[in-house]
Amino acid sequence: MKGVIFSELIRWVEESYSPSVADQMIRQAQLPGNGSYTSVGTYPHVQALAMIGQLVEITGEPVNALAEAYGYWLSARFAELYPQFFVGFDDAITFLKAIDGIHQKEVTKLYPDALTPSVIAEVDGQDLLVSYASHRPFAEVAHGLIRGYIGHFGDDLVILRDETTPGPHAARFILQRK
Ligand code: HEM
Known part of the structure; x- marks a missing residue:
């Protein structure tokens, strides 16, 4: 996974908790590069899971809540x-309908070895259904990103979770007008 996702994870912890919590997380996760990531580099996504796992240990917060909070912060x-x-x-809605194309065309133009997730948004009556699928287990990060962009554009939408696809490799979100 591209280094930007790792370096931003560390930045999120520094800003939302503290630089010393970020240091502790990196130390305890026993990462090969001691937490140095370049945005264009590619690293195993298990390193991100290891960092979030240590953040659970340090903060006592549930892993799903932390991953969702990271996604929300990352959207900005x-x-x-x-x-x-x-x-x-x-x-x-228009943005989310375009995101699969943005991932596949624009993100991969920027980072040719990126393996972006599938994020398909389709209109279903009054609702928008957003389906996430990836070989990586980041459904909660996707949830946070979707929540973030609803806020970013100021839309009046609530996110419901289709519990038949509970994740972490796949999830379906139902966006409804309030
Ligand atoms: C303009 C906005 C966006 C940009 C620039 C962007 C960019 C990226 C980049 C660079 C990666 C790393 C890919 C790799 O390492 O192979 C990534 C992964 C990811 N993106 Fe996006 N993304 C955007 C919007 C979204 C949205 C709206 C979602 C919501 C579902 C989303 C969900 C994810 C997830 C969950 C990952 C983690 C990797 C995975 O699950 O396989 N992204 N994105």
Whole structure:
């Protein structure tokens, strides 16, 4: 997985907890590179799972809540780091419908060895169904990112979870107008 996801995870912990919690997390996770990631580098995603696992140990918070919170925070960072991907979008539904193409075309243009997840958004009557699938177990991060973009665009949508696809490798989210 691209280094940006790891370096932002560390930044999130530094900002949301403290630099010393981030250091402790990195130390306890016993990472091969001691937590140094370049955004263009590629690293095993288990290193991110190891860091979140240690953050669970340190904070006592549940793993799903931490992964979701990271996704939510990351949504704003993506908007800062990649403003070009947001040009022309005014609402979360249109943006989410385009995200699979953005992952596959734009993200892979930037990072040719990226293996982006499948994020398919389709209109179902009044609702938007967003289906996540990946060989990586990051359904909660996807949940946080979706929540983040609803906030980013200021849409009046609530996210329901289809409990028949509980994750972590796949999940279906139902976005409904309030
Ligand atoms: C403009 C916005 C976005 C950008 C720039 C972006 C970019 C990226 C990048 C660079 C990766 C790493 C891919 C790799 O290492 O192979 C990634 C992974 C991921 N993206 Fe996005 N993404 C965006 C929006 C979203 C949204 C809206 C979702 C919501 C479902 C999402 C879900 C994920 C997840 C869960 C991963 C982790 C890897 C995995 O699950 O396989 N992304 N994204």
